[in-house]
Amino acid sequence: MTSPTDRPIRIGVQLQPQHAPRYSHLRDALRRCEDIGVDVAFNWDHFFPLYGDPDGPHYECWTMLGAWAEQTSRIEIGALVSCNSYRNPELLADMARTVDHISGGRLLLGIGSGWKKKDYDEYGYEFGTAGSRLDDLAEAMPRIEARLGKLNPQPLRDIPILIGGGGERKTLRLVAEYADIWHSFSDRDSYPRKAEILARHCADVGRDPAVIERAAEAKGSGLDSLLEEADALTGLGISMLTVGVNGPDYDLTQAEALCRWRDRRA
Template sequence: MRFAIKTRPEHTTWERIRDVWIAADDFEIFESAWNWDHFYPLSGDPAGSNLEAWSMLAALAQATRRIRIGCQVSGMIYRHPALLANIAASVDIISAGRLELGVGAGWNQQECDAYGIELPPLKERFDRFDEGVQAIIGLLTQEQTTFQGQYVKLTEAFCEPKPVQRPHPPIVIGGKGPNRTLRAVAKWAQQWNAITESPEQWRELKEVLVTRCAEVGRDPAEITCSVNVRIDPAEPLERAAETAAAYGNAGVDLIVMNLPLDAGPEVLEPLAKVLA
């Protein structure tokens, strides 16, 4: 069982998040650090501050040296897949090959309505997501990419320079839909991230993933399984560590510890100790 941290870029400052990630870089127990891809806060006042995901990752890549970095997860509806591929390649280069490329179909109706971003019906959204993932992989791995999907069309497209990691940064797909999401995980992901209510619910989903892998001829052992565990600032850290241990016993590979809102670097040392 391995560990990561996640910082919520809402109602906080760039300096606060930067200092947490720099501090986490010094604790070997944390293998990766994550943010999220939203434009509005998900709690409290929607007019509050919320830092943009990918520009943060580029800066955090420069501020850190060891820890792997990623967005959990980047909404495919927010950026054309070709744009996201170019951004990801650049961030992987800036980080010297430490990027985890997290992607999801997208879901936030409030943000889409406010910004005039189309949020298609669920089936179309996942059709677009499937095409987008394939287009991104093509751009990151092929000298030129031609892709003629229903929604994504590339014609002899370049994406240069290529990322440091080959064939491409690990694809992390987030979600728990048993049909479309877990089928996409089985086809293309190197990591599957889920937010579940309990280890029992996670086990049920993992069984579905194993079935989806069998359907496409994929070894499920090739896919890192990660879950998020939220730290409640009103409870002792030991409570979150117990939850993490329960997921580890269920078979989860990577536990992402969601730090309390506006947490500072001082939370990391006690957290590292209880997890160890």
């Protein structure tokens, strides 16, 4: 059985689909990600910018993933993360299967319960509570799995499920039950506790926690501190390190440094 520390290190870049006045900015950034050796390119599933001008330019998640699937040939793609509230679970499964085929089997299905109230209000979704949104996600996961099993043609592979979040009672239980990849959104200080709680949930559902790939964002004020953080996170068993970059420039300096660091370690 593969343990977390045995996994190859992977570098992910979240190309935040905001503040780019033309889609070509994102298309160029994705091309550069593939050229420098990034392993996974993510976007996010929101309808308005999360920071900067709240009414600035912004693009939709899944339409973009379909374009990314055609544009690329090696890199994996996905949302970090797709909001369960915005699409019927069966429809989301069908969308994921379709993008999986367009990409030749390179989609990661990232999913979470949602949190941005403006998205819900402006697009007419019921916001509910954090608890109700997590309950909705728990109801959606078996429906997504069931629909993926019924689609014709079938996905090209068992599409990896990435669940994002660190809620100790509900989110980590869903990670234990369904996730192939857990993006904890935690740092070196908070991760060990979250991982211990996840292990307990895995024991409750009869699953080996080592089968779940661990992901976290690498942050640093400069490249030296970024790589020091990367060393610390991977020392804890995290094998996918992500960085977020914002439009319109999509500066990949940190991503390129992490790719070189990954290759030196390999």
